[in-house]
Amino acid sequence: MTFYPVFLNLRGRRAVVIGGGAVAEQKVRGLLAAGAHVTVVSPETTVGLSTLAAENGIELRRRPYRAGDLAGAWLAIAATDDRTVNASVWAEAERAGVPLNAVDDVEHCSFIAPAIHREGDITVAVSTSGKSPALAARLRRRIANMIGGAEARFCALLGELRPDLAARVPDARTRTALWYRIVDSDAIEFVRRGDMEGARGRIDELIDEVRAQESRLKPRLGTARERALQLPLQRQCRAASSLADSEPGVVYLVGAGPGDPGLITARGLEILRSADVLVYDRLVAPSLVAEAPPGAECVFVGKRPHGGKGDRAQDEINALLVDRARRGLTVVRLKGGDPFVFGRGAEECEALHAAGVPFHVVPGVTSAVAVPAAAGIPVTHRRLASAFAVVTGHECDGVSNLDWESLARVPTLVVLMGLSALPEITARLLAHGADPDTPAAVIASGTLPAQRTVVATLATLADRIAEEGLEPPATVVIGEVVRVRELLSAEAVGLTHPARGLVSQA
């Protein structure tokens, strides 16, 4: 069963609690804290409830429940351990339309109470849909570790600044993006240090930045076009030409890292969280796509594993970036690994430059280095490898322009997109004098929970991979450094999900 989560305003409203034990007392105290008028119905009560009644904090009916007790109630809780009583209360609650929570008796609940954590004005409620209150309580404790006094003080400050910010940034969409920028910024660090003035100053700076950006940008395409349509015919041409002149937005090419969402840079994440438009590739983690602000346009432009009709051509992607930037939008082009390592990032920059669209590149953690690292393989090592080369496997089949003689002598060779051409790659290296016993490895889905590593030698690698049936994305590493993996663990490189993949050794 799925419950609809809400926070109720109980101030001045009547709540009836059936039962007088410790659980009932806990519920009563929660209801009183929310400002409810509470009536308790029970022949026996805890000392705490008796005291509350004596002090007129609650109305106490010292007798068993009887039909009619819910009259005038806005909400009811049955905290008895008697299911027949719960069933009677439930029948009355349903007849009278009073929401009822029967403790540990989900059959007789029209609402359930979540595990909550409160810090100032922040309340986090955790529900397991009644399946495990204990798990909810533990999860609540974990969340509580993340929300402390600083977050509560920050929340109070943001509440205080809300009217001023609404006046200074009237455009609702810009304001929403600005709020995200503020909460994702370092403003909270000032609060943590107790420097509330510093936090205000930082927020002021962010507001000024956004306003300056806004005033630089002329009206966005949609709005201007709408306005143009409302103009008399003779003025439409002028409006259309001013539209063509309008200053563009900006495109950020951001490296998303090799797969583990924790491996994007702090700068990359900050920019992603301020995107109007997100254009992303296949190997980008779904949880990073979810970091785009609500309302951002998210466009998938990745190539499907075996190609397909839906795949977008590079020209189309370039045109999309230019088009959205020309509407004055902040476009984030999120690419796997680093944008400039076999990612066609440079081509996109050239297209943006040719179109006069400003762009910035935020480098990423490339799979060429991070994927071997996730399998415990350093690409260099003081004793084993003082240089490494990275090549694309797409250059290795058929006619190859690569200098294979040099590649056969490079201490560490990393091949991206090399899985299907692996037999040609290993054959060329062997033909150009590489040692057949050179250790070699393929790591598939590196840094992800499904990571798999196969280790062999240069001579046996292609056959071993065919036997193991590894699937892309995969990175090939050839060199003495592969031996080091025994000494290093995936945890050593600090992954969000320590790689648990199957490891096999030839």
Ligand SMILES: C[S@@+](CC[C@H](N)C(=O)[O-])C[C@H]1O[C@@H](n2cnc3c(N)ncnc32)[C@H](O)[C@@H]1O
């Ligand atoms: C088009 S290239 C892009 C490389 C990317 N720009 C980078 O810096 O990592 C994609 C190739 O990177 C490698 N790759 C990307 N993510 C990987 C992962 N999680 N595990 C193994 N290899 C990966 C694979 O060789 C894949 O075919």
